[in-house]
Amino acid sequence: MAYNNRSKNVTQGVARAPNRSMYYAMGYKEEDFEKPMVGIANGHSTITPCNSGLQPLADAAIAAVKSSGANPQVFGTPTISDGIGMGTEGMKYSLVSREVIADSIETCVNGQWMDGVVVIGGCDKNMPGGMIAIARTNVPAIYVYGGTIKPGHYKGKDLTIVSAFEAVGEFTAGRLNNEDFKAIEQRACPGSGSCGGMYTANTMSSAFEAMGMSLPYSSTMANEDGEKIESAAKSARVLVEAIKKGIRPRDIITKKSIENAVTVIMATGGSTNAVLHFLAITHAAEIDWSIDDFERIRKRTPIFCDLKPSGQYVITELHKVGGIPQVMKMLLNAGLLHGDCLTITGKTIAETLADVPDQPPANQTIIRLIHEPLYKEGHLAILKGNLSPEGCVAKITGLKNPVITGPARVFNSEDAAMDAIMKQSIRAGDVVVIRYEGPRGGPGMREMLAPTSALIGQGLGESVGLITDGRFSGGTWGMVVGHVAPEAYVGGPIALIEEGDSITIDAHQLLIQLNISEDELGRRKAAWKKPAPRYSRGVLAKFAALASTASRGAVTDPDASAL
Numbered sequence: 001m002a003y004n005n006r007s008k009n010v011t012q013g014v015a016r017a018p019n020r021s022m023y024y025a026m027g028y029k030e031e032d033f034e035k036p037m038v039g040i041a042n043g044h045s046t047i048t049p050c051n052s053g054l055q056p057l058a059d060a061a062i063a064a065v066k067s068s069g070a071n072p073q074v075f076g077t078p079t080i081s082d083g084i085g086m087g088t089e090g091m092k093y094s095l096v097s098r099e100v101i102a103d104s105i106e107t108c109v110n111g112q113w114m115d116g117v118v119v120i121g122g123c124d125k126n127m128p129g130g131m132i133a134i135a136r137t138n139v140p141a142i143y144v145y146g147g148t149i150k151p152g153h154y155k156g157k158d159l160t161i162v163s164a165f166e167a168v169g170e171f172t173a174g175r176l177n178n179e180d181f182k183a184i185e186q187r188a189c190p191g192s193g194s195c196g197g198m199y200t201a202n203t204m205s206s207a208f209e210a211m212g213m214s215l216p217y218s219s220t221m222a223n224e225d226g227e228k229i230e231s232a233a234k235s236a237r238v239l240v241e242a243i244k245k246g247i248r249p250r251d252i253i254t255k256k257s258i259e260n261a262v263t264v265i266m267a268t269g270g271s272t273n274a275v276l277h278f279l280a281i282t283h284a285a286e287i288d289w290s291i292d293d294f295e296r297i298r299k300r301t302p303i304f305c306d307l308k309p310s311g312q313y314v315i316t317e318l319h320k321v322g323g324i325p326q327v328m329k330m331l332l333n334a335g336l337l338h339g340d341c342l343t344i345t346g347k348t349i350a351e352t353l354a355d356v357p358d359q360p361p362a363n364q365t366i367i368r369l370i371h372e373p374l375y376k377e378g379h380l381a382i383l384k385g386n387l388s389p390e391g392c393v394a395k396i397t398g399l400k401n402p403v404i405t406g407p408a409r410v411f412n413s414e415d416a417a418m419d420a421i422m423k424q425s426i427r428a429g430d431v432v433v434i435r436y437e438g439p440r441g442g443p444g445m446r447e448m449l450a451p452t453s454a455l456i457g458q459g460l461g462e463s464v465g466l467i468t469d470g471r472f473s474g475g476t477w478g479m480v481v482g483h484v485a486p487e488a489y490v491g492g493p494i495a496l497i498e499e500g501d502s503i504t505i506d507a508h509q510l511l512i513q514l515n516i517s518e519d520e521l522g523r524r525k526a527a528w529k530k531p532a533p534r535y536s537r538g539v540l541a542k543f544a545a546l547a548s549t550a551s552r553g554a555v556t557d558p559d560a561s562a563l
Contacts, residue, residue: 036115038115039075042076053223057232064240119134122147127277128280141249210264212352213249220316251342280554292391299378303375387494388493391483392512402506403507405504433494435487444543
């Protein structure tokens with residue numbers, strides 16, 4: 001496919017002279033108007049360590065675009081730090097920022113009629129926000145992940161941001177002294193880069209590599225290492241070639257490549273948020289994909305990577321033993337990947353993996369042999385039942401027995417639940433219910449890392465269940481079920497639970513059940529009244545008005561049938 005300069009619409013012809021004047025003001029010359037106009041969507045900020053190291057990557061991409069005979073056009077995108085916002089009202093803006101990022105990139109790329117875009121991001125919502133925009137605009141694009149953080153260290157243990165949250169629970173339970181608590185807090189994040197386990201940022205970057213929208217090995221590099229800058233420059237050069245070849249995102253983002261991405265998420269023990277985000281990405285790309293497809297992929301995919309939060313190792317260690325290409329080669333050989341999917345380089349997945357070893361290095365346990373996995377099936381189980389007829393997401397790795405029946409401890413906000421946990425009023429066998437934290441009710445689906453980590457720190461991770469219409473951090477593990485849909489704010493069954501009701505979570509049977517009669521459930525439904533919205537103006541009010549149900553990705557541009 002020959003290169004077609006989309007930006008000629010605003011740079012060519014006598015009538016476009018005023019438009020060109022604006023470019024001349026920035027140093028353009030007449031011959032530049034024959035070159036591709038390439039957007040650099042730069043997520044650099046000093047809001048969070050996830051994004052504080054992005055500027056060198058943007059600088060490398062800008063230089064590479066210029067040397068490849070194209071014009072870089074740099075614009076910014078916002079970010080919200082989940083780690084900093086966690087447990088506060090500010091966390092309500094996290095999922096909202098996914099939509100803001102997508103809208104801002106779409107606005108610049110289409111508003112300025114760019115021929116392609118390099119999207120550079122770090123923190124959790126940078127990835128899905130960027131990919132949603134890429135799928136919407138469908139101009140040649142590549143994703144450049146900012147890179148992971150290196151682990152902190154204390155008393156011979158690797159630390160991540162989750163270590164700090166779990167330390168809160170240990171400290172309140174008297175299992176950690178003040179000196180150790182402060183040391184963990186101060187050493188958990190030693191530099192720039194995104195949270196170090198297979199949490200949401202690294203899950204999404206790995207999935208984008210598996211999908212063919214990022215370069216091989218790029219998803220597991222550390223932000224502070226020089227190879228990350230080299231990879232950013234190479235990504236920009238590859239993108240300019242893709243523009244010339246006419247390779248567009250929807251040539252790459254297909255149902256088969258989504259299956260590849262989700263397979264890698266399952267094999268590596270990735271974040272529950274991937275379910276929500278890939279529902280949104282497939283919606284943007286107009287791909288036939290539903291929440292039930294995750295369950296289909298889960299049942300056929302073993303977990304053979306031992307990664308935090310439910311495993312032992314961090315992403316920099318995965319990188320040393322072959323990274324995502326090694327994982328993909330093993331899946332390909334097992335018949336679990338589509339090798340014929342196109343990538344941004346113009347090669348297929350099979351061609352890209354041709355020189356990758358069939359087996360991981362010996363004398364390491366980060367990537368296990370695929371026939372000797374940690375778990376025979378994936379970890380992101382889709383549960384349904386009278387508590388969540390649309391489906392919800394349970395993360396079932398790291399548990400001895402993912403089944404519990406217990407009395408409901410009901411809270412209408414994360415804050416109320418956290419207060420009870422910190423007062424140590426939750427007991428083994430309880431099922432904590434945190435509701436009115438869904439897409440519309442929260443609004444924004446806050447992540448529940450603070451309460452789940454506090455429970456784990458108190459030694460209750462295996463013995464207490466927690467269900468919510470909100471979300472979980474990629475760092476969460478335990479007997480937890482999120483994205484319960486329909487949410488409480490629209491009258492979903494989770495709104496009808498009363499203190500002390502018996503609730504069953506059974507991952508073996510894919511069941512989430514409120515153990516009362518249908519007649520009683522109907523009586524409660526008839527008596528339920530919708531609460532007033534928590535916000536009436538601003539971006540949270542907009543999100544609450546527009547967001548779809550979580551089972552459809554909590555997107556803000558849904559089809560009418562999805563509302």
